[in-house]
Amino acid sequence: MENLFLISSLVFIVLVALCLVRVIGGPTVLDRILGANVIGTKVTVFLLIIGVLYKNVAMFVDIAIAYALLNFITTLGAAKYFLHRKKAGLQEND
Amino acid sequence: MATKIATFITMLLFWVMLSGMFDAFHFSLGVISCLLVTLFSHELLFYGDKKRSWVLGILGVVLYFPWLFWQIIVANLEVAYIVLHPRMLDMIDPCLVRFNTQLKRPIARVALAQSITLTPGTITVNIDEDQFTVYALTRSAAESLPGEMERRVGKALDSAS
Amino acid sequence: MLWIAGFLIVAGLFFFAVGVLGILRFPDFYTRLHAAGKCDSLAAVLVIAGVALYNLTDYSLANLLVSIKIMAIAVFVFVASPTATHAITKAALVIGVEPWTRKDREQ
Incomplete structure (x- = not known):
């Protein structure tokens, strides 16, 4: 069972690295936000698995809750920001 | 009034779940903050029509x-x-x-x-x-x-x- | 119990991988949202449920509380993920990101 958690954490690292391709590569700003959101969801789960590996789930659960909330609010805030920027006529070409 | 009580109980259950400590000090802190939240925003959680139970x-x-x-x-x-x-x-x-x-x-x-x-x-x-x-x-x-x-x-x- | 937890975690990892592959492979922004919005929420819930079950294997009151907290994260992800997807989609439509259609394929 320990091995399963170790392997799954390795898989998580690979998946986050693949998501970073989307975050860096673009093509639009919203693609980057989407990639960051997906990475955030993965990290939330990843924190729980780290907690199991260090045998200290009770502490890492609180961090994971805070991270999930932050991730959600970041995405909402970024989406709202780009909505309003368009309305103010400040859209950049990308 | 019923919505206030329901909100308070829900909030208190959530507090107990998150804190996990049952001694008098932490529990009273929870009761106080739940009361404050209920006072300010009791119409947000359970709101609207009374037609449906x-x-x-x-x-x-x-x-x-x-x-x-x-x-x-x-x-x-x-x-x-x-x-x-x-x-x-x-x-x-x-x-x-x-x-x-x-x-x-x-x-x-x-x-x-x-x-x-x-x-x-x-x-x-x-x-x-x-x-x-x-x-x-x-x-x-x-x-x-x-x-x-x-x-x-x-x-x-x-x-x- | 352990086997169920292991199965849930492996299934969740599979869906996470599918989501990431979808984000990399789909042709435009809106179709990428399909992969991100669906696969991610289900996969997160599956892995979180697996960890909660694993945590319950040596049963005690403290562990039960921790498991309930872990499931609270699952419920939150379940509600928050579609909402975030919805917000990004609306922003994209207002900004005017061009959707991919069959015509782009034929060119």
């Missing part, structure tokens, strides 16, 4: 949830099939669909929108009054809307007129 609402949600979860699993397998298919571009045909809903209560509309986002090949883009705007991944997914899901959400959360 909460018991019926909770029962409806409990009955609706297993079906929704099953639909989500089916939807994910469908998306997985499309993603893993080598000639993926031939299989997708995205389009925007608009349809009107018969659901009246805001909570039922939100539940329908979230369910549509989570199930086969469709994402809710906008809700404007009665009109839903949905972005569908394949033509067949677009044609299946609103269909059975709206009926089930209506049964679970919307008062039957």
